[in-house]
Amino acid sequence: MLHIDNLKATIGGNKILRGLNLTIPSGEVHAIMGPNGAGKSTLSNVLTGRDGYEISGTVTLGGADLLQMKPEERAAAGVFLAFQYPVEIPGVGNMYFLRTAVNAVRVHRGEPELSATEFLKLARAEMALLKMDPSFLSRSVNEGFSGGEKKRNEVLQMTLLQPRLMILDETDSGLDIDALRIVAEGIERMRSPERSMLIITHYPRLLELVRPDVVHVLDKGQIVRSGGPELALELEVEGYDPGRRAVTA
C-alpha cells in the first residue's frame, strides 16, 4: 500500500506540490489526471527520488519510508516508474542494462542472480507478449527506438522487475492505437492483489483500456477531486475547469 501524507515539494523556489494526500491500497489502480503544470510529473519524480527538490511530508510503501531511500533502494523496495520520456543511453546494451537491473534488484531482495541464459529466456518470453523483436536486446538502451518502442521497453522493464508500486507517467502519449493496446495489455497483466498502480495521464485514452478503481484530479499541487472511473470521462467532456469550480464553489 502506498501512503502519501501532506507531501510538499519545491524546486527553485517554486512550490509545485502543496500538501498532497493519497492512499493507494494494494490491488488498486488509481489514476491522476490534471492540467499541465498541476504537478503530475513532479509527483512521479519525488516518488522515485529524483534530485533537486525540497521535500516535506511522508511517503510510505508497505510501511517503509520511501523519502529516506536512494532511487536504487526505492526500486529494490518495489517502486517502478514508467518514464514519460525514456532516456536514450548510447553504448549501453539493452540486454546488459536489463540484466544488471534485474540482478541488482534480486540481490537487494535476497534472491539469487539470474544467469545470462536464464535471463535471456525470461526476457524473450516477456518480449513475445509485448510483440517486441528480440533484436531490441542487442541495441543500445532506447537509442533510435520509436516512441512506441520506447514505451514497450518501459513495460518490458516493469514486467521483468516485478514492482509493488507501478507509476505510469503519460505512458499513453505518442502511441498509436495498436501500440496502446499492447502496452495496456502489458499493464493489465501486472494488476494483482499485491500491487498498487498509479496512472498519471493527461487524456483518458489509456483508462478505457486499463480501468482504474479511483480517479483523482490534481491541480496546483493538491488532489482537488476524487471519484470512480466515470470521473475520467466526465473530465474529457467538461475539461478541468468545471471540476475546479465544483470544489471551490
Add this chain to the structure above:
Amino acid sequence: MAAVRTFPPKSDEKWKYTPLAQVIAAFDAATPGAPTTVTAEQLNSLIGGRDEIRLVTVNGMFDPSLSTSVLPAGVRISAGRVNVGESVAVERPIHIVHVGAPGQGPTVSSAMAIVDVGERSQVTLVETFCGLPGPMAIDGSLTLNVAASAQVELIRVQSAPRQAVLIGLTQIAAAANTNVHVVDLSIGGDIARHEIEARFTGDGAQMNIHGLYVPVGGQQHDTVVSVDHAASHCASRQDYFGVIDGHAHGSFIGHIIVRPGIVDTDAHQSNRNLALTRSAEVNTRPWLEILADDVRCTHGATVGRLDDAAMFYLQSRGIPKAKARSMLIEAFIVTVAQAIPDEAVRQHVGELIRAHATSPGHGDQR
C-alpha cells in the same frame, strides 16, 4: 644507461599543458640505481600471461631472460630492436614491455625501442609501460618504421605505477600504401605525457589513431598527436577520448600538417572528454597547418559531464550509483577497445579499462 634528457623551453606550444618544472625536478631527483631483476612471476602479475613474442626491459635495460628467445621466421629481436623482414605475417603479437623496478629512492630510466617492419609484412605490436610500485622517472620512446605496403597494429598501454613521471615519444614513419592503426591508452603514472609524431613518407597510406586517457585523483595525462601529411593520397584519423576524474588533468593537442603541393588528403580529428567532477581539468586544442588545397579535413572537440538523466534512469531501475556510473563511463569509451582487432589484446585492454573505471578513487570527489 639512462640518457640525459633535454627538455624544451617553456614556450614550446606542444608542452603547453605539461608541468615542465615538476617533470624536470622528477628527472633531476632520480638516479639510475643498481641493476635490478624482475621475476617472470612479477612480470606476469603486471601484464598477464599470453601467447606472444616478448621483448622485455627492466629499468630500460634489455632482459633476455624475460624475452622470447625462439622466434618465428622473419622476426629478429635484440636489445632495443625489433626487426620484421619483408612479406612476413607475424601471427602472435610482439609485445615490448618496459618494466620499471625502483630501488633505493627514485629511479630514472630510458626505455627505448626501434621497430622496423619490412615491405608487405603484417604485425601487431603491443608496447606496455608498467612497473613495481615506487617513484620513478621514465623517458620512453618508440621508433616505428613501416616499409611500403606493410600493415601494423600498434597498441600502446601506459600503465606505469602511480608514482611514475613518464615522458613518452612515439615516432612513426609510414611509407607508401601502408596501413597503420594505433591504439594509445594512458592509464597509469602521476604525470604522463605522450607525444606521437607520425609522418607519411609515401603516397596512398592510411593511419588511424584511437586514444584514451583516464586520469583520476591528482594524475595528469597529456597527449600530443602530430600527423604530418608529407605525401599525397593519404588518410589519417585521430579519435581521442578522455575521462577525467577527481582533480586530475587531461589534455589533448591534435596537430595536422599538410605540406605544400600534397594532393588528395583526408585528415580527421576528434577529441571527446568526460569531466566527472567539477575539479577535473581538461584542455583540448586542435592545431591545423594546412598548406595545400586539395584537403578534406574535419576536427571537433567536446567536454561534457555524465548525463544526469541517464544516471537517474539507471538508478531508478535498481542499479546502484557506482555501477551506473561505471556503465556510463564504459559506454563512453567502449569504441576504443572495440577498435582493436586482435581478440586477446582487445580483451586485455577491455579489462584494463574496466578495472580502471571501477577502481576505488573514482567518484570519491563527486
